[in-house]
Amino acid sequence: MSPSDAVVQDLDEKHVDLVAKFVSDVRNGKIEGSNNIALATVTLLEQIINESDNTTVIGLCSVVRAAGRLVCGALPGAPCAANMARRVLRALRDEARADGDASLARLVRPAPRRSTTALNEDLREPVREHVAELRTELEGTAAAISSQAKEHVQADEMILTYGASRLTERFLRSARRYRLLLAEGTDVAECHGMAARLSAAGVPVTVLGAAAACAVMSRVNKVVVSVEAALAGGAALGAAGLHAVTAAAKHYGVPVVALCGLHALSPLHARDPAHLNSLLAPHPALPYQMAASGLAHVYAPRHDLIPADNVTLYITNLGGSSPSYIYRLLSELYDPNDYTL
Known part of the structure; x- marks a missing residue:
C-alpha cells in the first residue's frame, strides 16, 4: 500500500x-x-x-x-x-x-x-x-526576497504600494533611492506607521487614500505589493482593495510586482474565491454610529482575488517568476497527490 x-x-x-x-x-x-x-x-x-x-x-x-x-x-x-x-x-x-x-x-x-x-x-x-x-x-524568507530589491526597483522611480506589510516595508528599505506613494489599506494606523518608518529611513513617502490610487497611476513606474498567496494558474490572494489597484495598473500599463514567499504558493485554483476567504469585522467599512448600520448587512472580506493578468512578476525566495510559471514551482514543492488534502 x-x-x-x-x-x-x-x-x-x-x-x-x-x-x-x-x-x-x-x-x-x-x-x-x-x-x-x-x-x-x-x-x-x-x-x-x-x-x-x-x-x-x-x-x-x-x-x-x-x-x-x-x-x-x-x-x-x-x-x-x-x-x-x-x-x-x-x-x-x-x-x-x-x-x-x-x-x-x-x-x-x-x-x-x-x-x-x-x-x-x-x-x-x-x-x-x-x-x-x-x-x-x-x-530566511524575508531576507531572501528583500535581497532582490535592487534588481527590481531602480533609482528615481515612482513606486506605489498598497496597505501596510512587514515584507513590503523590508523590501523597500533594501531598494535604491526612489519615491513612494503609499495607498491606505484597511488598517489606516498601520499604514501611517509604515510611512513614518520609511520616511525616517530617508524614503520620500506620500500617503494617499485608496480611492486616489487610480488617479495617480499614470505617474507611477511600478507597483510593489505583498500577497497572501499565489494560486495555481497565476492568480493571487491579496489584501482587500488590492484588486482595484492592480486593475488600474493594468489599465495604465504599469508593472505589478508581487512579493510572495514559497510558503504562500498554493495548488488551489481561483474557481471559487469563497473557499479562500474570510470576513473581517464590519465596523471599519460601516461605523456602528451611522444610522444605516442598524439596517444593513455588511460583508467585509479579508482578501481580494487578483487575476493572473493583473500580476506582472512574482518575487519568491528563488527569484522572479512569471504567473505562468507558478505551476512549475508547485510541482517542485508538493506532490500532486497532496494537492487535495
Missing part, C-alpha cells in the same frame, strides 16, 4: 486540541502574517509527528493529512497553513522513495540477505531534518 492509498485516520483527542488551539490563535490574531502562521504550523506538525504512535510512512502521512485537512477547513483565508502540511507530506514521500530505492538495491545484491522495507521504517528522525530545513527556509 502506498501513502496515497492510506485511509486518513482520526487524530488523537490531544492532537485535535492542539489543532484547535492553533486555529484559535490565528483567528484571534495571536499569530499574524503568513510567515508566522507557516512557522507555527510546522511546529504543530512536528509535535504531532513526534508523538505519533504509528511511525511508518503510511501512519505519519495519515496523521499529517488529517491535521492539514482540519486546518484547511478551519482557516480558508490562510492557505499557507495547509501548504506546510503538503510540504511535510512531500518530505515523507521523498524519504519513503529514498528508503525504497535503498532497499531495492540491497535486494539485488547477494549480501546482506536481510533488508527492511521502506514502508515499515521509523521515519521520524529523517523527517525532523526536513522540518528543520523547512523552518530555516521560512525564517
Whole structure:
C-alpha cells in the first residue's frame, strides 16, 4: 500500500486540541502574517509527528493529512497553513522513495540477505531534518526576497504600494533611492506607521487614500505589493482593495510586482474565491454610529482575488517568476497527490 492509498485516520483527542488551539490563535490574531502562521504550523506538525504512535510512512502521512485537512477547513483565508502540511507530506514521500530505492538495491545484491522495507521504517528522525530545513527556509524568507530589491526597483522611480506589510516595508528599505506613494489599506494606523518608518529611513513617502490610487497611476513606474498567496494558474490572494489597484495598473500599463514567499504558493485554483476567504469585522467599512448600520448587512472580506493578468512578476525566495510559471514551482514543492488534502 502506498501513502496515497492510506485511509486518513482520526487524530488523537490531544492532537485535535492542539489543532484547535492553533486555529484559535490565528483567528484571534495571536499569530499574524503568513510567515508566522507557516512557522507555527510546522511546529504543530512536528509535535504531532513526534508523538505519533504509528511511525511508518503510511501512519505519519495519515496523521499529517488529517491535521492539514482540519486546518484547511478551519482557516480558508490562510492557505499557507495547509501548504506546510503538503510540504511535510512531500518530505515523507521523498524519504519513503529514498528508503525504497535503498532497499531495492540491497535486494539485488547477494549480501546482506536481510533488508527492511521502506514502508515499515521509523521515519521520524529523517523527517525532523526536513522540518528543520523547512523552518530555516521560512525564517530566511524575508531576507531572501528583500535581497532582490535592487534588481527590481531602480533609482528615481515612482513606486506605489498598497496597505501596510512587514515584507513590503523590508523590501523597500533594501531598494535604491526612489519615491513612494503609499495607498491606505484597511488598517489606516498601520499604514501611517509604515510611512513614518520609511520616511525616517530617508524614503520620500506620500500617503494617499485608496480611492486616489487610480488617479495617480499614470505617474507611477511600478507597483510593489505583498500577497497572501499565489494560486495555481497565476492568480493571487491579496489584501482587500488590492484588486482595484492592480486593475488600474493594468489599465495604465504599469508593472505589478508581487512579493510572495514559497510558503504562500498554493495548488488551489481561483474557481471559487469563497473557499479562500474570510470576513473581517464590519465596523471599519460601516461605523456602528451611522444610522444605516442598524439596517444593513455588511460583508467585509479579508482578501481580494487578483487575476493572473493583473500580476506582472512574482518575487519568491528563488527569484522572479512569471504567473505562468507558478505551476512549475508547485510541482517542485508538493506532490500532486497532496494537492487535495
